[in-house]
Structures are given as C-alpha cells and as structure tokens.
Amino acid sequence: PTSEAPAEPVELWVQSGNGGADALLAGYEELNAAFEAANPGVTIKFEVKSFTELVDTLPLQLSGDDVPDVTQVNQGYGSLGQLVTSGLVAPLDDIATASDWAGRQGEALIALNGRFSPDGKDMGAGELYGVSATGAWVGLYINKEIAKSLGYDAAPTSLEEMEAMLAKAKEAGVPGLMFGATDGGEQIWLMANLLMGYTSPQTVTDVINGVNEQLPPETLQAAETMQKWAEAGYLTEGWAALDSTEVLGMFAEGEGLFALNGSWNVFQSDTPENYGLVPFPLASASEIGAIASGDLPWSVPTNAKNPDLAKKYIDFITSPEASEIWIKAGQVPATISGNEQALVEANGLVGVSADAIVQWVNIMTNGTPIGFPDWATPTWYDTIAQSSTALMAGEISPQEFVDALQADYGAFTAERKAS
Known part of the structure; x- marks a missing residue:
C-alpha cells in the first residue's frame, strides 16, 4: 500500500x-x-x-498524556473491556469500513478480537476497538506414524473417533494425549473444545461473551469426559507436574499420539511428514470450530498524537500484501489473501508449520472461530485451571467443577450486566 508523504517529519x-x-x-x-x-x-x-508488562501497565499508561500512537491490547472483559469502559481507546470503524477489514478477516474474527459496546459491558458486538495482524489457534497435533501403527490413516474427524483412538493407544502402551497442567492453558483448551463438541461453536462464543448468566448444562458432560480421560490413563504420565511446553517438546521427539497446543508453538522436526496439526474434532466431521483468535489486537489510544497515521499503520500491517511477509516469517496472517498455499510452498514451510497456516484458512473460511474461554471473566483463567487439575486428579466431582466455574462466571456476568 502507498500513501501521501506527510508535510513534515513524524515519529509514530x-x-x-x-x-x-x-x-x-x-x-x-x-x-x-x-x-x-x-x-x-x-x-x-x-x-x-x-x-x-503490557497488560499490567496499559490502564495507567493510556490515562496519561504521553501515550503511544498505536499499541497492542489484550482481548477480554478484564483488559480491552476495561480500556473501553474508561474511554482510553478510540473506535476504528471508519478505517475498518473504508478498507473492508471484515472482508479481509471475516466478521466473526473481527468481532471476537475487537468489538465492544461503548460502555465496555458487551463483548463481541458494537464498535471496533482493535484488530489483529496475525492469527493464533489451538489445535490437535497428531503423530501420523503412531496413528498408522494403530491402524489409522488420518486425524480423527469426530470426538467419538478421537476417544476410540485414545483407547487404542492406551491398549498399545502409547501415551494418548501429551498433556501438561502446571501453566493452566491446556485444561482450559480441553474444556472449551469438549464443550464445543457437545454443543456448538456459537454456544461457546455466547459463554465467552457472557450472553447468559448460566453455563450450558453440557458443561457437566465436558467435565465428566475430562475426568474419564485422566482416570483411564489417556494422558501423559505425571501430567499434573508437567507444563504444556515441556510435553509438546516430548511430543516433537516422537512421544505420544496427540498433543493439544497452539499454532504459535509449531516445532521443527527432522521428519516433518510424520506430524500434523488439525482442528480439534467436534461432534461430526461436517462441523469445524476452533479456539482461533488473533494475536494481541492493535488499538489507537484516545490520547494518541497521530491518530490518522496510527490507523493507516494498522491498515498496512493487516493488509493482504502483508500476508507475504508474515508467511515468510513463518507466522499465521490473520488476513486471508487467498494465496496462502502458494506462499507456504514458496517459503518451504512443511509439516505443522504449513498446517498452522493452511488450517487457519480452513477454520476461517469453512468453520467458526471462537475466543479464548478465559476472556469471559478477569479471574476465570485461574478458576478453570485450578478446578480442572483437581477434577482430573479425582479430588473433586464433575458437578463440583461446574459449580466452581459457575460461581465465578455467574457473579461476574451478573455484576457486569447490572453495573
């Protein structure tokens, strides 16, 4: 993209x-x-x-006069929602409409990354306060060689098929799902993916956006499955003392049938053809959904000195032309240019690095992206992470797990709606 030269030197x-x-x-x-x-x-x-550092310092920084022209923010009620409520970030709807950002990235992604009501009470609808340049999604990593040895030629296309594969791996003495719990992310992703499989991507989106004060009844079914998988021995031995990066490293070295992790953690391998990355299977093969959001969205602070140039910068880094640079850097562009496959091949990307980009396009064009579940309340990350660990270790029942999540979620959602 080209533009007019400014009249005098400007620092952005x-x-x-x-x-x-x-x-x-x-x-x-x-x-x-x-x-x-x-x-x-x-x-x-x-x-x-x-x-x-960014998330902790933004509210104070942006309330002053000396603020960045453009800054990344974090999605969710606890972060971007608070900035919107405080009037610290400006709407981007004018440039978004002029450059058709919804056409570039799809309205579903645009909405989940940056739309809020102007009072910050309702996420996923309203004015646009941020947009992402790159994509981040959580998927199922599969060791194709191990799958083949168990009699499977492809990744599972339904939750039922995935459970059958986990059982077969257990019989063969192979770790089914490489899983680490100390950092909390994997429990949250597993819970959300199972809930999506038992309901729909839209239902989970409504949960994250806090549309209702009650969690869906299928939350109990997701909890029962999490406990069942742990008790059946489908997870990495010693999972409670391992973290997600550690277990993905073990997976990359050939251990385990599946791993649940993010596209931002794609790994290099001497045998890239042995590994794949696909969306977590839902109820049936015909439905595709994934925790798939942008990386930290870009926003323009209300007190920015160069707001027009700031918007032009955001437009530039999210343009279809920028996709080429992102793919060359091995990253997933949030914007769909239509020539991802050719760029992946031209840049020699193979294995999970190629899948991260190609499957992102699949999710955005044929499926439904949902946000990260912990955006729903400022404390839900810790609540889900800790309760999941206790659930999967058999320390609490599935109903007690649901009650813990509901207590946090219901209280915050009711307060938000009432304020």
Whole structure:
C-alpha cells in the first residue's frame, strides 16, 4: 500500500506486547521498514514489552498524556473491556469500513478480537476497538506414524473417533494425549473444545461473551469426559507436574499420539511428514470450530498524537500484501489473501508449520472461530485451571467443577450486566 508523504517529519510510536516472540517481531521489523518507505518522513519508534508488562501497565499508561500512537491490547472483559469502559481507546470503524477489514478477516474474527459496546459491558458486538495482524489457534497435533501403527490413516474427524483412538493407544502402551497442567492453558483448551463438541461453536462464543448468566448444562458432560480421560490413563504420565511446553517438546521427539497446543508453538522436526496439526474434532466431521483468535489486537489510544497515521499503520500491517511477509516469517496472517498455499510452498514451510497456516484458512473460511474461554471473566483463567487439575486428579466431582466455574462466571456476568 502507498500513501501521501506527510508535510513534515513524524515519529509514530508503536508499542508491542510480543516480547520474546522473535520470529513475530522479525515480521514487524520488515513491515515497519516497508511502512516507512511508503510514507516518506515517517519514522517508527517500535517499543517492545512482555505480554504481562503490557497488560499490567496499559490502564495507567493510556490515562496519561504521553501515550503511544498505536499499541497492542489484550482481548477480554478484564483488559480491552476495561480500556473501553474508561474511554482510553478510540473506535476504528471508519478505517475498518473504508478498507473492508471484515472482508479481509471475516466478521466473526473481527468481532471476537475487537468489538465492544461503548460502555465496555458487551463483548463481541458494537464498535471496533482493535484488530489483529496475525492469527493464533489451538489445535490437535497428531503423530501420523503412531496413528498408522494403530491402524489409522488420518486425524480423527469426530470426538467419538478421537476417544476410540485414545483407547487404542492406551491398549498399545502409547501415551494418548501429551498433556501438561502446571501453566493452566491446556485444561482450559480441553474444556472449551469438549464443550464445543457437545454443543456448538456459537454456544461457546455466547459463554465467552457472557450472553447468559448460566453455563450450558453440557458443561457437566465436558467435565465428566475430562475426568474419564485422566482416570483411564489417556494422558501423559505425571501430567499434573508437567507444563504444556515441556510435553509438546516430548511430543516433537516422537512421544505420544496427540498433543493439544497452539499454532504459535509449531516445532521443527527432522521428519516433518510424520506430524500434523488439525482442528480439534467436534461432534461430526461436517462441523469445524476452533479456539482461533488473533494475536494481541492493535488499538489507537484516545490520547494518541497521530491518530490518522496510527490507523493507516494498522491498515498496512493487516493488509493482504502483508500476508507475504508474515508467511515468510513463518507466522499465521490473520488476513486471508487467498494465496496462502502458494506462499507456504514458496517459503518451504512443511509439516505443522504449513498446517498452522493452511488450517487457519480452513477454520476461517469453512468453520467458526471462537475466543479464548478465559476472556469471559478477569479471574476465570485461574478458576478453570485450578478446578480442572483437581477434577482430573479425582479430588473433586464433575458437578463440583461446574459449580466452581459457575460461581465465578455467574457473579461476574451478573455484576457486569447490572453495573
């Protein structure tokens, strides 16, 4: 994309929360240089913070006068919702409409990443306050070689088939699902995927957005399955003391039939053809859904000194042309350009690295993306993580698990609706 040169030199202050994600930051570095070249006189001051530092400091930082022109934010009621309520970020609907962002990424993704009612009470609808440049989704990693040895030529296309494969792996003495619980993410992803399988992607989206104060009755069924899988020995031995990165590393070295993890953790392998990454199976093969959101969305603070240039920058890094740079960096572009397969091949991406991008397109064009479940309340991450560990260790019953989740969720949702 090209644009007019500004009348005088301008410094555009851009703040990222992707500290530590080197490949992602390399993509931004290349895009920043391209933006400066297309906009003579503009210099980008690109500041990188860790995710935690960004989220913890944003409310205070953005309430001052010296604020970034563009910043990444975190989705959910506890983060972006609070910034909207406090009037600290500005709507982006004008540029989104002019450049057809919904056409680029699909309205479902646009809505779950950045739409809020102006009072910050309702997520997933209303004005647009943020948009993501890259995609992040949670899927089922599969060891095709182990699957073949068990008599399966393809990844499971239904929950029923996945359970049969887990049982067969157990019989053969193979770990079924490489699973680690100390960091909490995997329990949350498993619970959400099972709930989606027993209901629908839309039902789980409504849960995350807090449409109703009551969790769906199928939450109990998801809890029963989680406990059943743990008690049947389908998970990595010692799962309660392992973390998700550790177990994915073990999986990448050939251990286990499945792993549940994010597209941001794709790994290199000497035998890439042995591994695949697919959406977690739902009730039937005809339905595709996944926890699939953008990375941290980009927003324009209300007090930004260069709001128009800031919007132009966000438009640039989310353009179809930018997809080429993202794929070259091995990242998943949030925007669908239509030539992902060709770019994947041209850049020599294979195995799970190729699947991360190609399956993202599949989810966005043929399926339904849902947000991360913990966006629903500021404390739900810890509530689900801790309650799941207790549930799967047999310390609490499935009903007690549902009660713990409902207590947190119901209280926050009722308070939010009433305030």
